Amino acid sequence: MFGHVEPFAGDPILSLNDSFKADPRAEKVNLSIGVYTDEKGRIPVLGSVRSAYERIGFAERPYLPMEGHPGYREGVQKLVFGGGHPARAEKRIATIQTIGGTGAVGIAADFLAKHTPGRTVLVSDPTWENHHGLFQRAGFRTTTYPYWDRANRSVDFTGMVRALEAAEAGSIVILQPVCHNPTGVDLSEEQQTAVTDVLVAKGHIVVFDMAYQGFGTSIEADAAFVRRFAERASCLVANSFSKNFSLYGERCGGLSIVCRDADEAERVLGQLKLAVRRSYSSPPMTGGLLVATVLGDDTLRARWIAEVDGMRTRMDAMRRLLAERIRALSNEVDVDFLLSQRGMFSFTGLSEQQVRDMREKDGVYLVGSGRMCVAGLNADNVPKVAESFVAASQA
């Protein structure tokens, strides 16, 4: 009956993570999957989240509503848009709790497939691969806009704007507002404004995918692009708590749709609930309660923000340390990109062969595209990574 079923090659990043685990070398270093590990190489349990866990305990577990926990949804809105955003005051935002950031993008794609079908979807080149997959699954054709300027290891802003201007009016455009995966390069504030002008003029439907809020500059500053955009036009915002709450396996995310008025937002919320009902009925409760408890309590929230600041500061320090160590080994290898890029990832510019060399010779694992997860660096492994990087760069 299923003889024709083709094998699944696996997700390249998750497969690489499996290869890392199977690698018998003691000195191996995992800089592949986008997971933050602390100075000791462990996925942290945040103190704020542990306190929330103790507070919620385990009581009865009824179904959550289709749209999720009310405190969670309120927390998402305040975090993403800020407490005083006009769209919030005007009750123009429809927000649901989702199954991670992936679930948010998936429900966004399903919603758009039903209500704005047949449009072209543009994603950055390169991007998180699932942007293509999730929108294709929903029935869209996906294409790309230029983003990465290989020569300057920065944003190809001219190419990006040109492509957004050339795209058919009303296209769907996916933007990562901060800590771009996989390149680590973001638009400057001026570039954000210029892109917003083009997007609004063309009537494009913008889907922001914010998976790393707090890992760029701060929780507040990282949301600035989204907040300013939402003052000018409707948009969709997917957010993930996997990284900034260190709650990968709990699958916590949110989807917010900024609408024209409260009546439209009410109807849009209804359709989001329907999309959830047809997909998985309602989101899971324990992760939802953890996030809702932290975001809903001033003390826990402040503690959480300090913990996010701590993760970001550590990643920035590791970027500097790696750059220093590489410079100490060689003047010929350019390390400026490590310092100008931000968030969990850096695009190194290394070729697939160079990445393979690092993996095979030294047990240092990067993604084949040359993406390095700087959140996997620590004081113990930086010297080895620096040596491996220099050797591969000069090979």
Ligand code: PLP
């Ligand atoms: N969007 C981007 C850009 C990501 O990098 C990721 C995951 O790393 C996601 C969405 C998915 O987030 P989650 O793990 O919460 O599903």
Ligand code: TYF
């Ligand atoms: O880019 C990454 O490493 C993260 C983690 O199917 C991830 O997005 C990778 C693959 C995947 C889900 C999450």
